[in-house]
Amino acid sequence: MTTQTTAPQTPGARKTDAPSGLLPLPEKAARALALGGSVLTAASTFLAWTWTADFPGDLTFYGYPGGLQVLVLVGALLATVFALASYGVRGLGWLVPAGGDAALKFATLATFATSWYTVLAISVDLGGLVNLEPGGFLVAVASLAAFAGALALPFQRPEPDPIDPDDTGWEKFKHGAGHQWETLKAVFTAGSPRPVPALSSYAEILLIVAMLALGLVVFTYGIGTEYDELFIGFLITAGFGFAALNKAGLIAHASQIASRHQNITICGAFVAAALFPFTQTNDQYATIGVYILIFATVALGLNIVVGLAGLLDLGYVAFLGVGAYAAALVSGSPSSPFDVHFPFWAAVLVGAAASLVFGVLIGAPTLRLRGDYLAIVTLGFGEIFRITANNLDGTSGPDLTNGSNGVSSIPNLDVLGFDFGAQHDLGGFTIGRFANYFFLMLIITAVVVLVFRRSGNSRIGRAWVAIREDETAALAMGINGFRVKLIAFAVGASLAGLAGTVQAHVTYTVTPEQYLFAGPIPPNSAFLLAAVVLGGMGTISGPLIGAALLFLIPNKLQFLGNYQLFAFGLALILLMRFRPEGLIPNRRRQLEFHEEAEAPTLLTKAGA
Template structure:
């Protein structure tokens, strides 16, 4: 036992200098050439002139240096009792090693072999491995709960502002990367930063700060979203992706009412989005429109949303008397019935409304008053194209959808939906109008999806049945499960991930569904409650975690104050 204790002590003594050596090697290697081929990954072939990916490695190394100084150095006294530097170093070591391995793979794939990797790449990889080994040798310490730390109000608001600014510039930088491998490596870097912040306890503290300054956080989040187009330098490609993300997010938020709050599994939800889109297309001034009436767009939005809500009422009345798997099968059938109906309303098999499989192309740009959404506008010297115009409109729609969701969630209706989701029989025994609230969930969710569909038709300039297949409903449901059922931030995050990654990772086109499946499997294994889970669902999936229960109880007490 004495020998084991001596070995452990020696290991702890060696860990800190080993970590410093790892940090030094990562930085030194990043100032050297990583690749023989200067035409890949933003040119990593120049000595003493780091490329963008090398700069990211240097930032991660410097973050490791800070954590080492917190663990054993001049920063230990002011920060060591609060920050769990060891866990942060372990997370950073794993992700930094993964980063460097992916760099070597990327260089090998892009330039035909590891022979094109220059010494700098290997030196930085060895440094990352040393930092990982060092982090595993450091002992864990009992620390104070950082979430209980309080700063002056202005300092906490400043922290929120800095966090939102980092999100804005991080998103702008990541979307500005045109090389797919560079985008993947940037995601790994972002993952490293987030993982470290979680492991050292900063994100838990930020969660408490966000609860204390919820209105400031909401305002800051919408400010970030509003200024996002001004960071894209007029890029239509990136703004096109952003508009698709907002449409997807607004639709997913409507489905979140049905699935996340009421607990009703709907596999045909995309039909409501499609009904709104078809109403807008048929009432447009397109040469292929089938209805000779062109009301103002506000009226079109109400008609499209009303049509979707009516379909929700029609499908909900008979089918909501079943539940579970039977409800999923029925809604899946409804989604396919809608798509096939759009095929048959071609003037031959049924009335001429949708032009059948040809759909309704040539939908003109949206006009509200004298403002044409297809025109380019210049604001503060920055050109904003058609996609930026639609982006701002969709941002307003998303704000409205979030407002509806949050108000319903905090109302008696929302509590009734949650009761139904938890135990339908018990809710009915307590006097909850189960059937009426189920119908209401379907109608409200369909109404919000119909609103998004009317804008989608003009933004896409065409509508066809192939846009509203079952796979789209599956992705909407996956966004809710991935992000966190019943939450706002979770669904927005899930929608962004599932819509953004396929667009930026097109070189994985043959394997995108495989990667998507692996992502869901990993989520179900390591975080079944979702990326941003509600307190209730955290406790549902981690009933044995007494520390989590105590932490959530303290949060509730703090909110009550």
């Protein structure tokens, strides 16, 4: 009996009998078209796209990309690098450890979508294609050619399942439609795994620093977009660019490196976040930054309840409100019935303790429920809190919260002589009011991250995961399910109250309308839960990134008016369809959603 061996293929090698792509082009011609189109697209950004400066970004200059041209240039350079890597150019193989064809498709799609969006926006805003300069026509043709070349690259067509002859006509139709869907997915998932060279620890740390710096640049650019067209182009480029990097295998490789140096990554992330106010010339975007941190901190607290313990809480924003109201009532507000002015540390303790007490009081009688019943009870608690705060106005009830007017004129914090409401000069930079609160909220976020890490890795954290996975089995193993769930509820509530104490001082006023179940602007319970699921349940970075996206995007999409929530909901549906485990998935949840793809790999590694 003879054994057949297959020689390993070089990065640039391709099977001659590989099935063609979506377009009938030879493989060599397709790769040349993708590469040439990407290079021409990058060159077109140095030409004028329109003759008038009426279009935002002033795309009338030669030799100097501006506005949306910068985004197209970034996408074109990324596509060019992936195209060269697919040719097997020495030194570029490490950029595509999972194969370069799928990454090239998404990179050219990002460039094509941003380019054509810009050309159409110019034509619509200025009144026709006559307003385009030669650079505008060139970028449209070049980006289309690059995308067409990428679509013509070969891909592995999935083998259809055998059809049961006893199936009905409808079942046969569904079978055929499912096969066509798998074929379409294969267009964007082609590529063979390639080995990644091992790096030293110092090189990996430098790579982590570079990733964090890149993240800071992308976030600063996104939050500082000055007009609507630029932000939409940023979303297109960032979304498809992230997909390209993910298909190339770089995201998974970077995640592995970060997990090997978790402490350095977390500390570096906080240092990068602390540098954000120094990148701003005024306090405008630091305002959004501090609200993102408040929202992210509350989402991380909810991640303990939902992500670790598996308890569906639909009224979690009420705990944020309890902490905010408790801190506002003891911080010297003239609207407070209590004539006291506690220092900040005491107000923080009051807010966290009040939320903790409410968490225990609500959780004790309700946590024996499971699933949908628990969700309905927590939803009711959130509404009860808002209605009660609205009625404690001295007319419908005791005069405690000042009703719908809320607790107003909350004074700025003064900690050890440092006035958070005043501007301060630090190293030649002027730090405004919201930047001061940004640094304070960053410290509180660090505390919450520490609590999450320590509790998640502790004995109680393992009990939470056991309850989440199978409560019946956990009870059979001797875990006190009620006590474990009550601790999760209390810890999550206290962390939300901690963030609420800062929110009260940042907003100056605490009103019941700030704590709805759902609304156009977060924080509310629906957005908090979406941030946890979108970012990745059970992880630290997932809810932080999810909360940042869910707060930033609605703020930037306000120009859509009544269509804002529609567009936002559609984007969430698409993301959950194609990445249900979240942006930064927990390994266990990733296996649950992609068991058929991950299990063979794990078995292979185990056998090796």
